[in-house]
Amino acid sequence: MDAQHFISSGIIELYMAGIATEEEVRELEAAIVQFPAVATEVESYRHSMEEYIRMQGLNPATDVKASLFNKINNEPNLQEGSPVPGQNLQQPKVVSMQEQETKSLSWKWIATAAAVLLVGSLVLNYVFFNRYKEFREYKDKYQSLLVSQNSILSKSNLYKTRLEQMQESMEIIQDPHVLKVPLPGTKPFPEALATVFWNPQSQQVYLKVNKLPEPAADKQYQLWAIVDGKPVDMGVFEMGDTASLLQKMKVIGKAQMFAVTLEKKGGALSPTMEQMYVAGKIPG
Amino acid sequence: MEHTATYTEAELVQGLKARDQKVFGYLYDHYSPALYGVIVKVLNDNSSAGDVLQDVFLKIWRYLDSYDERKGRLFTWMLNIARNTAIDILRSKSHKLDQKIQNITDAVHSINGPLAVHQSTDYVGFSRILEKLTKEQRTLIDLAYYKGCTQEEISRVLDIPLGTVKTRMRNAIIQLRTILNK
Numbered sequence: 001m002d003a004q005h006f007i008s009s010g011i012i013e014l015y016m017a018g019i020a021t022e023e024e025v026r027e028l029e030a031a032i033v034q035f036p037a038v039a040t041e042v043e044s045y046r047h048s049m050e051e052y053i054r055m056q057g058l059n060p061a062t063d064v065k066a067s068l069f070n071k072i073n074n075e076p077n078l079q080e081g082s083p084v085p086g087q088n089l090q091q092p093k094v095v096s097m098q099e100q101e102t103k104s105l106s107w108k109w110i111a112t113a114a115a116v117l118l119v120g121s122l123v124l125n126y127v128f129f130n131r132y133k134e135f136r137e138y139k140d141k142y143q144s145l146l147v148s149q150n151s152i153l154s155k156s157n158l159y160k161t162r163l164e165q166m167q168e169s170m171e172i173i174q175d176p177h178v179l180k181v182p183l184p185g186t187k188p189f190p191e192a193l194a195t196v197f198w199n200p201q202s203q204q205v206y207l208k209v210n211k212l213p214e215p216a217a218d219k220q221y222q223l224w225a226i227v228d229g230k231p232v233d234m235g236v237f238e239m240g241d242t243a244s245l246l247q248k249m250k251v252i253g254k255a256q257m258f259a260v261t262l263e264k265k266g267g268a269l270s271p272t273m274e275q276m277y278v279a280g281k282i283p284g
Numbered sequence: 285m286e287h288t289a290t291y292t293e294a295e296l297v298q299g300l301k302a303r304d305q306k307v308f309g310y311l312y313d314h315y316s317p318a319l320y321g322v323i324v325k326v327l328n329d330n331s332s333a334g335d336v337l338q339d340v341f342l343k344i345w346r347y348l349d350s351y352d353e354r355k356g357r358l359f360t361w362m363l364n365i366a367r368n369t370a371i372d373i374l375r376s377k378s379h380k381l382d383q384k385i386q387n388i389t390d391a392v393h394s395i396n397g398p399l400a401v402h403q404s405t406d407y408v409g410f411s412r413i414l415e416k417l418t419k420e421q422r423t424l425i426d427l428a429y430y431k432g433c434t435q436e437e438i439s440r441v442l443d444i445p446l447g448t449v450k451t452r453m454r455n456a457i458i459q460l461r462t463i464l465n466k
Contacts, residue, residue: 056321
């Protein structure tokens, strides 16, 4: 572009108004150096523009000058030339909104920092909430474990008791002095079966229910020993869970036979013969 | 004005760079109305304009060493400082274009308002210019120069196409030169 072309391009006018783009400003600055005619034209426009501005001058309040000189004389850093600022004051600034917005960084930085902090806080909230949830899960698990441990413990106690009872039963049965007396079912109750373990030396008698029907609530089975043809009360016994174990009955030193009858709850003084379920003779 | 001496621009610059307060006082007396006019027109606010003017002269005092007379006249340099300082304040006050439109409208209306009291001596000359510029031409120049609007912003504010902004702005500046360089 030669000088005349540049002058008629309109860039100088836009530059004077302060609305030339950065590229146009660069082009113009180069043209001013290159073409004296362009420089003259720019100066002519600048003169009219500055005249326009100067004509709109206003007189400031008189105290501004006094205050200004007061500052200059009292601030030591104003006494001598301070470092030159980065901005080039020589040329008109092309200030666009966007540029300006990047300049007022302070609140933007604060906003950005706040946003970052907020996001950080949210992330931490999330992390800690998850941990808390995990913790709650673990707590629940821990509690259920505690419960199941307790139940296992109580079951294990139960088994221990059972085991002890079994061992006790085993010891009784394994005693060589103990006689095993099977009591098969009588004619009306052929299915019924019970076993008496009797130690004639210690006179201890144990009963094991093999199979007896569950009695009515107001009835109870009663064991009898037949001694020289007469029934001797050996006590009532429990059914249900207890029936699986050996039940210790009353002691007796002499007997030929054992029998079980169904009696009213608490037992009877003499057996009801019609309700005899099982009976067995002592072998030998 | 109290000063008796007059200085050439070269003498002014030399005195200022030597931190001569008498020269600085002359500079203030001579140029403060023009700079103050720019500040008031940009900010459209008389209350803070005095403080801004003081700031501008403090900047001039402080940054004198960075002024290069080969790159332009001292007045041009000072005008740029005043305009940039005031526009920075305007922008930091309100980022909204709406507010700027309001400001420029107010500015146009306030020409004959309370500001007229402080009008410096060239007011008569200025009315002569006003007669020869259309209201739109003045608005265009004022939006660009005093409010620091870009072409796009002017296009939005005045609701005219970008190309038209350029053409009309060019005509306004040419017209201004025709009036003033007679």
